[in-house]
Amino acid sequence: MITKILSTLENTLMWAVDMLYSWVLLFLLVGVGLALTAYLKGVQFRHFKDMVRSLANSRTASRNGISSFQAFAVGIGTRIGIGNIGGVALALIMGGPGAIFWMWIVAAVGMASSFVESVLAQLFKVRHADGTFRGGPAYYLRQGLNCKPAAVVFAAITVLACGFAVPMVQVNTVAATFAANHAVPTYSTMLFFLLLLAPVILGGIRSVARASEYLAPIMAGAYVVITLVVLVLHPGQALAALTSIFTAAFGPTQVAGGVTGGLFVALVNGARRGLFSNEAGLGTTPNAAGAAAVDHPVQQGFLQAFGVFVDTIVVCTATALLILVSGVYTPGMDPAAAGSLTAQAVTSSLGSWMALPMSLIIFIFGYTSAYGAYSYGQVALDSLTSNRAASWGFRVLAVAVAGLGAVVKLPVVWALSDFLLGLGGIINLVAIVVLVRWVRVALNDWEQQTQAGTRPVFNAAKYPRLRPILKNGVWSEGSDRKVQ
Secondary structure: OHHHHHHHHHHHHHHHHHHHHHHHHHHHHHHHHHHHHHHOHHHHHHHHHHHHHOOOOOOOOOOEEEEEHHHHHHHHHHOOHHHHHEEEEHHHHHHOOHHHHHHHHHHHHHHHHHHHHHHHHHOOOOEEOOOOEEEOOOHHHHOOOHHHHHHHHHHHHHHHHHHHHHHHHHHHHHHHHHHHHHHHOOOHHHHHHHHHHHHHHOOOHHHHHHHHHHHHHHHHHHHHOOOOHHHOOHHHHHHHHHHHHHHHHOOOOHHHHEEOOHHHHHHHHHHHHHHHHHHOOOOHHHHHOOEEOOOOOHHHHHHHHHHHHHHHHHHHHHHHHHHHHHHHHHHHOHHHHHHHHHHHHHHHOOOOOHHHHHHHHHOOOOOOOHHHHHHHHHHHHHOOOOOOHHHHHHHHHHHHHHOOOOOOOOHHHHHHHHHHHHHHHHHHHHHHHHHHHHHHHHHHHHHHHHHOOOOOOOOHHHHHHHHHHHHHOOOOOOHHHHOO
């Protein structure tokens, strides 16, 4: 009886998640992204050079604070996870090579959403007892919209989904990969993760930032280098792969199950996987953005928007080209093959000796995503309570639950997590649409100071209508600069 109830619940949740992400959130995220792009006059295109330049001085922080680059790296480490490997392969299988083109388009639009939510996370951030900052949807819902119930609901969703379920999914996928490809017992993977996650998660937000600062960029770089080697060794196939992405985006192509699809099939599957990967607009990465110590909110907005570009345009494209160039992808293949397709592509192109390095890269991707997701949950919890015992209890439980993900299968919990994150995304989209006017104020302020040849420093005292709703003093004259 219980088994039947759980099976029915799982099927219902899977249907709800599919509807939510394939239709409701898909069109909401794209629609809001387009609206924000228009409202901010194509900020992601006009200021792309500034996004790249923002990396130059992003490693400077206060003695107790988290640097702009560290917050960026946490976001990158969490975005670039299993979804960049299995998710892109699934997009190819379900939507054909043309799906990758639509992933690019969604990423370009999503950069505006990521910019807006990250600037808001900075504007409405608060100073935490440990000297670092906290910011994100729970904070700008409470202060910017003065809507405490929505802030509490969003925070609770983030604590449960990001703090527990997402790390479990990442660890479970890594454990399954090592068990299938290298006969590593799942309990061994569990022990490795417990040993590696404990010092990072128990150390809190600052520890996560320090780990991400080096590990996430290095692993992403190594993955891209592998792709470049494959492309250089197979120039003809590389050109053909790029051509197929463009031609299949608008023309008929064979997809999973032997069904012939066209523009709509490629668009829906590419957009869905792209949104899963870069998370723009879902309200997750602003939790990292709000922790950074910067002189101007727009600085972090630029950096987090650039993170969407790195995640989708660089890393997801690398995965797609690896698969297409290797020849392991065939139209109409079984979607169940998505999980191992990227690893097969690398070993097919460079030799079987690459099986272990690829598995290690997958391990690191899962590792950085697990502790990065925890940090989002920690930020959300801190918006609900400042109790130190509650914070420590959450960290210990987060480590234990993540480790259990290697040996326990909880499909109902994972489906529920996806559903809750989707609902949280809807709440966040409403908030950023209502509050985007303050983002335009901040952007105009940054542009005016830059055009005047001065280093942009935000001072809320210049904006009498904004200052009362900040309520935290962080951006009052000189207050933020003192801790830089």
